[in-house]
Amino acid sequence: MSTPTEPVDAAFPFNHPKADVIIRSSDQVDLRMFRLLLSLASPVFETTFALPQPQPPSPIHSASDSNSDFKDGLLVVHLSEDSKTLRVFLGHCLPVTIANKPELKTLEDVAAMLELSTKYEAQELEKKARKALAGPQFMEAPLRVFAVACRFGLKPEAMAAVQYALCEPLTDIPDVKEMEFISARDFGRLQNYHTRYGAAAQALLESTGWLDRARRLVVRDYHEVHTGSVCKGYKDDAGIPRWWNAYVEDAIPRVQVTPCKVILSEKLKRTVNEIYAPCRSCEYMALEAIQQLSCGLQTAVGVFAKTLQIKLDLGF
Numbered sequence: 001m002s003t004p005t006e007p008v009d010a011a012f013p014f015n016h017p018k019a020d021v022i023i024r025s026s027d028q029v030d031l032r033m034f035r036l037l038l039s040l041a042s043p044v045f046e047t048t049f050a051l052p053q054p055q056p057p058s059p060i061h062s063a064s065d066s067n068s069d070f071k072d073g074l075l076v077v078h079l080s081e082d083s084k085t086l087r088v089f090l091g092h093c094l095p096v097t098i099a100n101k102p103e104l105k106t107l108e109d110v111a112a113m114l115e116l117s118t119k120y121e122a123q124e125l126e127k128k129a130r131k132a133l134a135g136p137q138f139m140e141a142p143l144r145v146f147a148v149a150c151r152f153g154l155k156p157e158a159m160a161a162v163q164y165a166l167c168e169p170l171t172d173i174p175d176v177k178e179m180e181f182i183s184a185r186d187f188g189r190l191q192n193y194h195t196r197y198g199a200a201a202q203a204l205l206e207s208t209g210w211l212d213r214a215r216r217l218v219v220r221d222y223h224e225v226h227t228g229s230v231c232k233g234y235k236d237d238a239g240i241p242r243w244w245n246a247y248v249e250d251a252i253p254r255v256q257v258t259p260c261k262v263i264l265s266e267k268l269k270r271t272v273n274e275i276y277a278p279c280r281s282c283e284y285m286a287l288e289a290i291q292q293l294s295c296g297l298q299t300a301v302g303v304f305a306k307t308l309q310i311k312l313d314l315g316f
């Protein structure tokens with residue numbers, strides 16, 4: 001028969017001598033907290049603590065009370081979450097005069113915070129977690145953010161992640177645990193949206209004359225800065241910037257796969273570098289023009305997708 005693990009006391013900041021309640025995690029860690037702070041953060045805790053509380057046993061009969069609902073005279077509240085999860089949540093309930101708020105460094109931290117703030121109806125903490133979820137550091141992995149947002153039914157955050165997901169090909173699905181929480185239906189909807197958005201981007205380029213207009217504007221707005229003994233000039237003899245063909249060949253075919261990306265690939269940068277090797281000024285101007293053009297294309301694709309009424313309806 002296995003011996004039950006003896007609870008261990010958590011270290012700072014969950015060891016305050018004035019704490020008036022112990023939160024015991026599922027992995028048997030005792031985190032000392034304050035009833036008032038928990039009540040202020042969560043109406044669930046407020047209700048719990050408002051109920052008639054059991055009284056601590058008399059010291060005379062309490063030689064060992066570690067397995068009872070009291071420890072060191074403090075009520076022990078058993079929660080089903082592990083101590084790692086609880087530290088994030090409880091840490092945000094403590095004032096900065098005791099300890100700095102724990103950073104939500106990973107998506108796991110954010111998901112833990114969302115899980116507990118939802119469970120314990122801690123609205124302010126939920127707001128914090130949602131803000132972090134939509135932050136730029138996590139949007140580098142938009143499918144993970146999308147999965148977390150779907151798990152908790154957070155539509156604005158899910159839609160923000162979708163816009164970032166349009167910058168990635170949907171062929172390389174990350175094998176991460178968040179994906180377990182996303183339904184095949186929601187993922188299918190995202191995939192469908194991505195495909196239709198990509199097709200819209202392609203259609204914009206093929207049927208609306210966008211590229212011709214763009215070339216005319218580039219020819220008009222980007223003047224040759226200079227010519228010299230080494231510089232062949234920014235444009236060719238026909239007045240077209242020398243980078244134009246490289247851009248069309250490199251960037252345009254990828255629009256369907258990553259319809260929302262500001263496209264300036266390393267390959268295109270190298271090509272531009274080779275074209276303007278003797279002249280840094282012309283190279284700089286070319287890269288700037290490509291950036292602007294790509295931003296313009298991204299906006300145009302967005303507007304075009306709207307006119308085609310390409311929408312994503314999530315099931316929540």
Ligand SMILES: [Zn+2]
Nearest residue numbers: 226231279282
């Ligand atoms: Zn030059």
